[in-house]
Amino acid sequence: MDKVSTRDAAVALDAADILAPLRGEFTLPDGVIYLDGNSLGALPKRTAARVQQTIEGEWGQGLIRSWNDADWIGLAHGIGDAIAELIGARPGEVSVGDSTSVNLFKVLSAATALQKAGAPSRTAIVSERSNFPTDLYIAESIAAASGLKLCLVEADDLADQLNSDVSVLMLTHVNYRSGRRHDMAATSRLAHAAGALVVWDLAHSAGALPVDLHGADADFAVGCGYKYLNGGPGAPAFVWAHPRHTGRMDREGLRQPLSGWLGHAAPFDFTPSYRPAAGIGRFVCGTPPIVAMRALQCGLEVFSEAKVKGGMDALRVKSMALTDLFIERVEQRCAGRGLELVTPRDRAERGSQVSFAHADGYPIMQALIERGVIGDFRAGHAESGEANLLRFGFAPLYTRFVDAWDAAEALADVLESGLWREPRFGRRAAVT
Amino acid sequence: MDKVSTRDAAVALDAADILAPLRGEFTLPDGVIYLDGNSLGALPKRTAARVQQTIEGEWGQGLIRSWNDADWIGLAHGIGDAIAELIGARPGEVSVGDSTSVNLFKVLSAATALQKAGAPSRTAIVSERSNFPTDLYIAESIAAASGLKLCLVEADDLADQLNSDVSVLMLTHVNYRSGRRHDMAATSRLAHAAGALVVWDLAHSAGALPVDLHGADADFAVGCGYKYLNGGPGAPAFVWAHPRHTGRMDREGLRQPLSGWLGHAAPFDFTPSYRPAAGIGRFVCGTPPIVAMRALQCGLEVFSEAKVKGGMDALRVKSMALTDLFIERVEQRCAGRGLELVTPRDRAERGSQVSFAHADGYPIMQALIERGVIGDFRAGHAESGEANLLRFGFAPLYTRFVDAWDAAEALADVLESGLWREPRFGRRAAVT
Numbered sequence: 001m002d003k004v005s006t007r008d009a010a011v012a013l014d015a016a017d018i019l020a021p022l023r024g025e026f027t028l029p030d031g032v033i034y035l036d037g038n039s040l041g042a043l044p045k046r047t048a049a050r051v052q053q054t055i056e057g058e059w060g061q062g063l064i065r066s067w068n069d070a071d072w073i074g075l076a077h078g079i080g081d082a083i084a085e086l087i088g089a090r091p092g093e094v095s096v097g098d099s100t101s102v103n104l105f106k107v108l109s110a111a112t113a114l115q116k117a118g119a120p121s122r123t124a125i126v127s128e129r130s131n132f133p134t135d136l137y138i139a140e141s142i143a144a145a146s147g148l149k150l151c152l153v154e155a156d157d158l159a160d161q162l163n164s165d166v167s168v169l170m171l172t173h174v175n176y177r178s179g180r181r182h183d184m185a186a187t188s189r190l191a192h193a194a195g196a197l198v199v200w201d202l203a204h205s206a207g208a209l210p211v212d213l214h215g216a217d218a219d220f221a222v223g224c225g226y227k228y229l230n231g232g233p234g235a236p237a238f239v240w241a242h243p244r245h246t247g248r249m250d251r252e253g254l255r256q257p258l259s260g261w262l263g264h265a266a267p268f269d270f271t272p273s274y275r276p277a278a279g280i281g282r283f284v285c286g287t288p289p290i291v292a293m294r295a296l297q298c299g300l301e302v303f304s305e306a307k308v309k310g311g312m313d314a315l316r317v318k319s320m321a322l323t324d325l326f327i328e329r330v331e332q333r334c335a336g337r338g339l340e341l342v343t344p345r346d347r348a349e350r351g352s353q354v355s356f357a358h359a360d361g362y363p364i365m366q367a368l369i370e371r372g373v374i375g376d377f378r379a380g381h382a383e384s385g386e387a388n389l390l391r392f393g394f395a396p397l398y399t400r401f402v403d404a405w406d407a408a409e410a411l412a413d414v415l416e417s418g419l420w421r422e423p424r425f426g427r428r429a430a431v432t
Numbered sequence: 433m434d435k436v437s438t439r440d441a442a443v444a445l446d447a448a449d450i451l452a453p454l455r456g457e458f459t460l461p462d463g464v465i466y467l468d469g470n471s472l473g474a475l476p477k478r479t480a481a482r483v484q485q486t487i488e489g490e491w492g493q494g495l496i497r498s499w500n501d502a503d504w505i506g507l508a509h510g511i512g513d514a515i516a517e518l519i520g521a522r523p524g525e526v527s528v529g530d531s532t533s534v535n536l537f538k539v540l541s542a543a544t545a546l547q548k549a550g551a552p553s554r555t556a557i558v559s560e561r562s563n564f565p566t567d568l569y570i571a572e573s574i575a576a577a578s579g580l581k582l583c584l585v586e587a588d589d590l591a592d593q594l595n596s597d598v599s600v601l602m603l604t605h606v607n608y609r610s611g612r613r614h615d616m617a618a619t620s621r622l623a624h625a626a627g628a629l630v631v632w633d634l635a636h637s638a639g640a641l642p643v644d645l646h647g648a649d650a651d652f653a654v655g656c657g658y659k660y661l662n663g664g665p666g667a668p669a670f671v672w673a674h675p676r677h678t679g680r681m682d683r684e685g686l687r688q689p690l691s692g693w694l695g696h697a698a699p700f701d702f703t704p705s706y707r708p709a710a711g712i713g714r715f716v717c718g719t720p721p722i723v724a725m726r727a728l729q730c731g732l733e734v735f736s737e738a739k740v741k742g743g744m745d746a747l748r749v750k751s752m753a754l755t756d757l758f759i760e761r762v763e764q765r766c767a768g769r770g771l772e773l774v775t776p777r778d779r780a781e782r783g784s785q786v787s788f789a790h791a792d793g794y795p796i797m798q799a800l801i802e803r804g805v806i807g808d809f810r811a812g813h814a815e816s817g818e819a820n821l822l823r824f825g826f827a828p829l830y831t832r833f834v835d836a837w838d839a840a841e842a843l844a845d846v847l848e849s850g851l852w853r854e855p856r857f858g859r860r861a862a863v864t
Contacts, residue, residue: 027492036496043492051723052480059474059665060459064468064806072665095440099718103694129704134693134718137706141691145577152704225718233491233504233722259573260533261566270810272561272584274569286531286566287658289666291483292721372497378702419798 004325010405012131018352019318021416023398025302033403038204038353038393041230047298054294075293076284083238086312087202088212093240095280097288100203100224100237106256106283107220108142108170111197113254115167122167126151132176135201139143139170162194169196174204174351177389179343181351185216203227208352210312213240216298226242228395231296239283246279260285302397319352319396322404326354329408337415337422352394357387363425364414373410436757442837450741451750455830457734465835467807470636470785470825473662479730486726497498507725508716509740512670514732518744519634520644521672527712529720531568532635532656532669538688538715539652539671540602543629545686547599551627554599558583564608567633571602589718594626601628606636606783609810609821611775613783617648635659640784642744645672660827663728671715678711692717734829751828753783754836758786761840783825789819795857796846805842
């Protein structure tokens with residue numbers, strides 16, 4: 001794509017964009033440019049009516065009968081199949097429910113247990129120091145309980161850490177701060193060469209860019225329903241395990257520890273002893289949140305609409321064009337204002353967000369939000385050299401080129417005018 | 433209450449019932465007598481509009497800002513406070529989120545860890561053989577991981593099992609099959625006398641009858657949002673811990689293992705190491721399911737309406753009158769038809785459901801449902817001497833005396849007519 005040097009050129013890109021009509025699938029507030037879909041995705045127009053029908057029809061009128069009549073019991077796997085299409089998994093391999101944190105606990109427990117059974121000398125869980133904290137906290141808990149050590153390293157040092165001591169490598173595919181994307185296939189290959197298993201958190205990649213779990217020969221994955229999948233605040237998360245592992249768990253009796261009744265091979269037999277379901281079914285735990293599952297299902301249906309327009313590959317092309325445009329414009333319009341690009345310039349290393357470091361990121365973002373551009377702020381930790389960040393997510397389903405243009409202009413205005421220095425925006429510094 | 437010997441007398445009871453208007457708070461389908469609120473509670477009328485507002489207003493228009501502007505971030509504890517009122521806990525002691533199974537994993541892990549630290553010679557988790565399976569499966573998992581044994585005994589033998597070997601006694605307050613209620617205070621006292629901690633599952637008691645966790649000096653509790661609390665299918669569950677334990681966990685660094693980011697003392701500092709929040713806050717894990725939380729909040733508001741009419745105490749009186757009436761009428765009208773009352777006749781030992789054993793319970797319940805009376809069937813396990821059960825839940829917020837009367841009549845008709853023997857109702861026998 002040539003550089004976009006006028007707002008009219010950005011408008012023209014939207015007019016020519018085959019994906020542009022998908023924005024019409026969403027409700028977005030007037031007067032707002034929403035660049036925080038990496039934190040909470042926008043509301044699909046179909047969701048409200050569908051949830052209403054689930055509440056008034058299926059719950060209110062159908063009552064308990066809807067577990068069968070409305071196939072509530074099949075939702076965890078039905079929605080899982082829709083997610084599987086986006087992440088390079090096969091039908092029947094993905095289950096939906098619980099939170100990302102809980103699902104991470106399941107897969108990381110399963111992965112470390114598999115290694116303990118087959119390679120007990122491996123004592124380390126390795127992850128990235130700036131991985132999303134919940135991932136690190138869950139890993140810390142599992143490491144403490146199972147006598148493993150948790151080794152946190154910088155992304156650039158990962159390859160050096162993958163040795164015969166490593167049980168599991170646990171990474172988030174796209175870093176929540178920097179927007180940097182790991183090469184899933186290459187990293188999985190390195191981990192496997194060292195004898196480690198790999199757990200991928202797809203929170204910032206499922207629905208944002210093409211993911212190919214089988215192509216990368218990954219071992220386990222989890223992901224989030226409320227970011228790029230647009231499932232609503234706190235939407236159910238998902239979990240995937242390579243069939244070679246669920247099969248091995250069958251033979252060797254290995255389990256994930258959250259052995260709730262709906263992960264039983266025959267839950268309605270109500271037997272007193274647990275017998276895990278085959279395949280991914282054993283990663284289901286308690287009764288699934290039906291109303292929330294219906295909302296997530298609506299989010300995934302929008303991806304079905306996108307499929308005929310090129311699907312995730314087309315969305316990725318748009319995402320790169322949007323983030324390129326935003327980076328270029330911000331760097332041109334805000335030069336000398338203290339912003340530093342943190343997200344990789346190399347498209348292959350980029351997710352679907354753009355982060356700029358600025359010491360006064362907090363008040364700048366507050367002023368920008370007042371101007372109608374919603375991104376977010378992530379505080380850095382001074383002691384680990386982390387910067388304060390302005391984050392901008394570009395969900396390619398509903399973000400326009402003109403939004404990227406206008407957001408850059410607004411940021412330039414905020415910085416030039418010094419608006420952000422007004423006391424009402426606060427002065428929150430890095431966390432120390 | 434005198435025996436109710438005519439339908440008109442039942443109608444008169446409803447007319448005189450100060451709680452009767454609460455039924456108007458619910459949507460119930462025409463032509464149905466719903467006696468399965470112990471499995472899935474009915475839909476409060478206010479829920480659909482509130483959820484709509486949460487979806488279209490808070491999510492659609494407010495987007496990420498609603499975490500603060502609509503206090504999404506405070507919901508887990510705000511709804512927890514509403515539940516606390518119903519179960520004899522104090523404000524700030526209850527948190528809402530995740531499923532009952534997941535919450536049970538948290539508290540049972542915490543309880544066994546506390547005992548391991550203070551009384552490492554204790555090696556048994558004791559529970560009731562006919563406890564709800566998910567409780568047993570979770571206990572089985574924790575026992576296996578921590579080198580404990582899981583001892584399942586009959587309810588009548590519990591007292592004999594409480595010795596110096598017991599780490600934790602884990603019970604469901606009201607048994608899901610029989611509707612038999614444990615004496616929470618007496619049982620907790622026995623357990624404590626033996627040096628054990630007690631974990632109570634309130635799935636069939638929260639909202640069904642008065643619960644007094646502090647009065648009973650209980651240690652930990654979990655419960656379900658979608659049964660008597662009417663929070664919707666798969667509604668978030670809740671968790672309570674006595675402050676003496678959360679305090680001890682502070683001092684000794686003990687944790688529950690599902691250490692997700694929202695259980696951190698300062699989640700938005702995004703520090704790489706976990707530091708548990710004070711009190712019940714450390715039992716929160718991942719991002720809470722906001723849409724589902726709003727629905728649960730509506731269910732709890734109906735209990736606020738009930739408060740001015742006597743609250744849980746008044747609901748308990750009605751529940752006992754309803755179940756008395758149903759038992760009397762069924763035994764009178766269905767004598768000699770093979771039904772056997774499984775629920776205790778003694779009110780003090782009864783929850784808010786009535787179960788009858790019948791070998792052909794499955795086709796009988798199917799025929800009854802076709803007649804518009806919705807209860808449910810729970811298969812027994814022949815090898816453990818369990819019977820096939822017909823279950824009838826009497827949620828006192830919305831069940832009328834005339835419903836109890838009419839349901840007994842319908843059951844009598846089904847049994848007398850032999851309708852249930854028609855092949856379309858099936859012949860499902862006990863699970864063996």
